Amino acid sequence: MISRFIVRREFGHDRPTVLQSAERTRRTFAIELSQNKTLEVCHRAGIHALDIDPSEGKYLLTGSQDRSVAVYDIHARQSDHGPALTDDDANEDADTTGPGSNKLVPKLHQIENAHKFSVETVQWYPHDNGMFVTSGTDGALKLWDANTMTPALEFEDFCGDVIYQHAMSEIAGHGLIAVGGQARKVKLCDPASGASTHELVGHRDAILSVAWSPTDEYTLATASRDNTVMLWDVRAAGPIQVLDQHNGERHGFSSTVVTTHTGECNGVSFTPDGRHIVTTGTDSRVRLWQASNCKNLFVNYVGIVNSNPRRTSFCISPRSSVPLLFHPSKADINVYNLFTGALVRRLRGHYGGVKACIFHPDVEEVYSGAQDPEVLVWSPTTDWADRPHSRRLSSIATDHDAAALDEWSD
Numbered sequence: 001m002i003s004r005f006i007v008r009r010e011f012g013h014d015r016p017t018v019l020q021s022a023e024r025t026r027r028t029f030a031i032e033l034s035q036n037k038t039l040e041v042c043h044r045a046g047i048h049a050l051d052i053d054p055s056e057g058k059y060l061l062t063g064s065q066d067r068s069v070a071v072y073d074i075h076a077r078q079s080d081h082g083p084a085l086t087d088d089d090a091n092e093d094a095d096t097t098g099p100g101s102n103k104l105v106p107k108l109h110q111i112e113n114a115h116k117f118s119v120e121t122v123q124w125y126p127h128d129n130g131m132f133v134t135s136g137t138d139g140a141l142k143l144w145d146a147n148t149m150t151p152a153l154e155f156e157d158f159c160g161d162v163i164y165q166h167a168m169s170e171i172a173g174h175g176l177i178a179v180g181g182q183a184r185k186v187k188l189c190d191p192a193s194g195a196s197t198h199e200l201v202g203h204r205d206a207i208l209s210v211a212w213s214p215t216d217e218y219t220l221a222t223a224s225r226d227n228t229v230m231l232w233d234v235r236a237a238g239p240i241q242v243l244d245q246h247n248g249e250r251h252g253f254s255s256t257v258v259t260t261h262t263g264e265c266n267g268v269s270f271t272p273d274g275r276h277i278v279t280t281g282t283d284s285r286v287r288l289w290q291a292s293n294c295k296n297l298f299v300n301y302v303g304i305v306n307s308n309p310r311r312t313s314f315c316i317s318p319r320s321s322v323p324l325l326f327h328p329s330k331a332d333i334n335v336y337n338l339f340t341g342a343l344v345r346r347l348r349g350h351y352g353g354v355k356a357c358i359f360h361p362d363v364e365e366v367y368s369g370a371q372d373p374e375v376l377v378w379s380p381t382t383d384w385a386d387r388p389h390s391r392r393l394s395s396i397a398t399d400h401d402a403a404a405l406d407e408w409s410d
Contacts, residue, residue, distance in 0.1 A: 025320040027364040027380035031335070033349045034365075034379040042070050042107045047369025049122040049313070050358045053129035054170060057362045059108070061132055062375055063119030069134055070110040071146070072375075074360075074367075109149050115140060120163060120310065126170040133177065135163040141179060143191055153194055164311050167210045172217035176234065180207030186222055188234060200232050202239045208266045209311045213291075215274030223265035228258065229279050231294065241294045243279065245287065261285055266308055271338070272318035278325065278338075280304075280312050286327060288338065299341040305329045313356035315366065326366055328354035333368055333378075349376050 008014045039060075049063035052074075060072040116138035125131040131152065135141045139162060141155040162182040166189075169176070176197065177189040186200040186207060205225035213219035220232045230239040243260040261281030268279050270291065277289040286301040304327055306312055314327040316338060323338040326347075333347040333354055352371025359366050366378040 021319075021321050024364060025322055028317045028320040028324055029322075029344065030380040031347070031364065031366055031378045032381050033347065034377040036103055037074075037377045037379065038104050039072055039074075039367075039375045039377065040104055040106045041374055042110055043068060043373045045118075046352065046355055046371035046373050047375060048118060048120050048310070048355045049134075050356045050367055050369050050375070051123050051132075052358055052360055052367070053124040054126055055124075055129050057360060059124070059129055060367060060375070061122040061124060062369060063114075063122040063134060063136070064373060065118040066373075067115050067117060067119060067136075068110055068112050069114040069119055069122060069144075071108045071149075072105055073108045074105060076105065076108075111144075111149055114142070114144075121165045121167075123166065123168060126168055133166060133168065135166045135179065137162045139163055139181070141166060141177065141189060153191060155189055155194070155196075162206070164206070164208045165210050167212055167220075169212035169217055171214060172212065174217065178210045178212065178220055178222075178234075180210040180222055180224075182206045184224075186210060186220070186232070200234065200239075201237075202230055202232075203228065205264075208264070209268045211269050213270050213274050214272060215270075221268045221270065221277060223260075223268040223279060223281075225264040225266075227261055227263065227265060227281070229260040229265050229268050229277075243277070243287075243289055243294055243296070245296055247296050260287070264309075266306070266310065267312040267314060269314065269316065271316055271323065276338075278314070278316065280306055280314060280327065282307055282309075286314075286325070286336075299339065301325070301327070301334075301336050301341045301343075303329065303343060304334055308353075308355070313358070315357050315359040317359055317364070318361045320364075326357050326359065328357060328368075330354070331370065333357055333366070347378055349378075350374065 043064035043066050045065035047062055047064050051061045053059045058075050060074050062070045115136035117136055119134055119136045121135045123133050130146050133143050142151045143153040145152045164181050166177050166179045179187045184203050188197045190197050203224040203226050207222050207224045209223040211221045218233050218235055220234055223229045229243045231241040233240050242258045244258045245260055261283045263281045263283030265281045270277055275291055277291050280286045284304050284306045288297045288299040317324045325336045325338045327334050330353055331350045335344040350370040350372055354368055354370045357366055357368040364380055368376050
């Protein structure tokens with residue numbers, strides 16, 4: 001497959017990025033339970049939150065129901081009951097597979113009592129891995145110094161009894177932290193002043209999930225137990241849009257109440273390019289929306305079971321030609337083609353319900369946390385290129401890039 005791309009590039013038929021895009025797509029579709037990387041089990045209860053630092057892609061944060069927070073250096077590996085591996089040793093063993101080659105990734109740090117109760121969200125500071133933020137069901141929002149592993153700033157009992165999720169924008173200059181919880185309003189916290197700047201009022205029940213737009217620093221999406229997802233301009237008082245699952249066409253429906261799902265909305269996220277919004281709810285439905293006009297695209301994702309009373313954390317592959325959605329479904333992670341809804345595969349390995357998953361864009365890996373309580377690593381397999389449908393995916397990647405070239409060429 002690679003030789004075909006090289007020949008096409010040599011004759012000027014493809015852009016330099018075509019091979020890169022095709023290989024990323026191939027690797028993303030080839031993700032399976034890793035045979036050469038295992039993370040040390042350090043939590044005593046379910047893992048509810050994960051995050052990878054965006055500045056280096058080196059450190060993994062985990063937050064658990066046992067009140068603790070842990071940090072892993074996912075670039076460092078250690079053999080079972082053996083000495084730490086050097087970078088040269090790690091490179092030599094990078095392509096090994098099989099039971100005997102499994103390497104243990106030890107925890108780097110652990111804070112045993114980071115919160116009084118369950119930790120629900122962990123997030124690295126977007127521009128520097130020297131700081132991270134945690135929140136939990138104790139109603140506290142904490143900013144931590146990653147060097148000393150001590151709180152640098154605490155917002156105690158800031159959002160009521162429970163915080164389900166907080167979020168910082170990766171592009172915003174304002175630095176605000178959006179906090180959603182048992183209170184029916186979103187609080188916007190300013191770490192510079194240590195206080196709340198203002199509140200966003202509009203939901204009728206607890207807010208389970210919040211997400212900033214990756215392209216507009218003032219646009220925020222919130223998902224609530226009142227069956228709605230709302231879009232906000234944080235400079236304004238009220239919501240600018242409520243996502244309507246019927247797109248305003250209420251034929252045959254007696255109720256005039258706008259809903260996003262027929263159950264509680266417990267997850268919302270923008271796609272990495274900001275053009276679409278993905279929502280999930282306890283009606284076991286996932287919906288894909290056009291961000292520009294907030295229209296439901298009616299993509300059907302079959303086979304998801306979602307009864308999570310708290311936030312459901314899912315992830316989307318950002319750089320492949322065919323974006324994939326990784327969504328928890330009981331103890332499995334269902335993988336879908338984001339735009340067609342086709343089920344690509346089910347990732348099975350956990351023994352408890354999956355609570356969180358995150359995609360590592362630099363190496364096309366997925367990390368997942370569950371009630372086990374383990375963090376599993378899902379990596380691309382090395383033999384997947386020999387399978388028949390890998391050639392079909394390389395064709396998809398080529399066609400996708402060729403279409404983009406035609407669209408922008410003179």
